[in-house]
Amino acid sequence: MLLCDFHIHTTYSDGSVELRKVIDLYGQAGFDVIAITDHVVNGDNAMGKLAHRFKYSVTVDNFDSYISHVKEEAKRAQDKYDMLVIPGIEITKNHLTSDNSAHMLIIDVQEFIPACISYEEIFLEARKQNALTIACHPHYMSAKSDRDTLFLWNNRDKYARYIDAWEIANRDDVFNVISLKKYPYLANSDFHKPRHLYSWKTLLNCRKDTEVIKRCIKHNRGVAITLFRHEEA
């Protein structure tokens, strides 16, 4: 089984650990597949503008250098740790209310996708790039905060057909509604700090190859989740 985490942030957005160190953290811990998914924040409201101002977002201007850096580190990870690193982004549509906010991962992204375009346009663009679309923390989180992003769940009848998988677990939270709806699922850490390494993860029973992995998630067969816990050595 491949030990995977598809939701990881670095200092390219609001993560506290720089990309190279993130790769080393996961490599040293024996992971097989990870996706680097820094935020691309909508800049069309005050919250988004603030995120852009504090450089908590990948932008159209630095997207190419972000992707090339991820690819460069992916090569190092492959050589040193035999770990597959897939480039991605987290489309971050932040609004004042949780009901209007949504975050989604675009895994194996090739070109920049702005966060301020419509959901339909984002899904179509992701599909055009043969990337996976994953709904992040789609339901209420245990720590009640403004991080709740409920838009996709509230509008699931309209958008579920565009979404390849839903996060059934994110860091310490488990969303049983995903299970009840029988949606394709995976579990991620939403890594921002080193301690987030110890959280829910995905196990995939497939070959270590980007296309095979994407297929495995889409078809959602051979997918398991595990709580990766810290045991004091």
Add this chain to the structure above:
Amino acid sequence: MMDHIVFWLFALLSALGLAGYFFQVVAVRSKLTRNKKTARSSQDEELLLLSPVSVIKPLKGLDDNLFDNLSSFCTQEYPGYEIIFSLQDANDPAYKVAQKVKDRNPECDITVLVEHCSAGLNPKVNNLMPACGRAKYEQILISDSNVMVGNDYLKETARHMRDPRVGLVTNIIRGIRARSLGSLLENLHLNSFIIGSVCFLDHYLHMPCVIGKSMLMRKRDLEAIGGFSAVKDVLAEDYVIGKLMHEQGKKVVLSDYTINNINEFWSLGKFMNRHTRWGKLRWQIGGMKYFSELIGNTVFMASMPLFFTGFSTLTAALAFGVSGVKILGDMYLGRKTLSGMNTLAYLLAPLKDLIIGCIWFVPILSNTVVWRGNRYLIGKDSRLSPCPENGIWSWRYRFTDVLKTRIAWSMK
């Protein structure tokens, strides 16, 4: 008048502590200077004289930098050695890392051994017992999973074993690569108090002070002291092995080769937990000698007048003056041990000493440790026994046991 007496009492204790610290610095300097003088001889003929070694790495959970730590043992410039990664459970996250290291180094003789053993209460010893049985060679090297070594580590450590009087070789450690507050404090402590105390005991008192992170010995010497069964129920198995070797008339050598202990992302809680546990261990082993540690904590002593008599020019001058000297001393030790720590990080040294000073009192009030989710009572020489977990009787048991032990010792 009383304030005056308190001030001068603590000033005197601080001076004593500083004197002790000075001798520690001299001992470290002497050890590390010898390190340079005893040339890193890499002659081929010397390599041929070295006996093969079985390196046993007990693994449990993920340490910072685990992959590189384990990999550093696969590139040793040594004529013959095997590595045994020993685990109790194939579901341990370290298993995957050990397998990866094995796959990445096909030229190296590596065994990943998963065998459950519950012979004793010390989980590390439980992990070592099956691996020792599988070891091919007469010489075994026990090495913790959180150390990273240079290519010449095995050669430089094993050369001491050419002397048949030597029963055990251990190494000095330095903490490196801290990236969090807990790690910074941990590395500051390793690179000042721990290295200072170990070198002090070795240099002036010729006392065997074995560090479990690296222990090289012969199987027959280990069997002569009762094997791992003799230490299966003790917390400080390293100290007890060293002591038993010494009692058997075997020399315990502190090698001048420094090994790296990687502590990158420790929380403050982890730092405090470890040193509370180590403090309890030293209190049980050292008894009254444990009090010298408090006097040796010169920053803590120098800060006491501020606490007892309040702020004044004199009390502040003492606290800040001693703290300044300690910062400079720790900085010197850090440079000497090549710890690579940022200069500004040494400003945390007084804070670390104050925390350690507060932790010092815990072992006197409690003799239980929680280790891997189980609570144990620690007895003399750090011998472990299970502690009742539930109900008021468990507290009575702990309390009376502490009292009985203390009274028994004071009667001696």
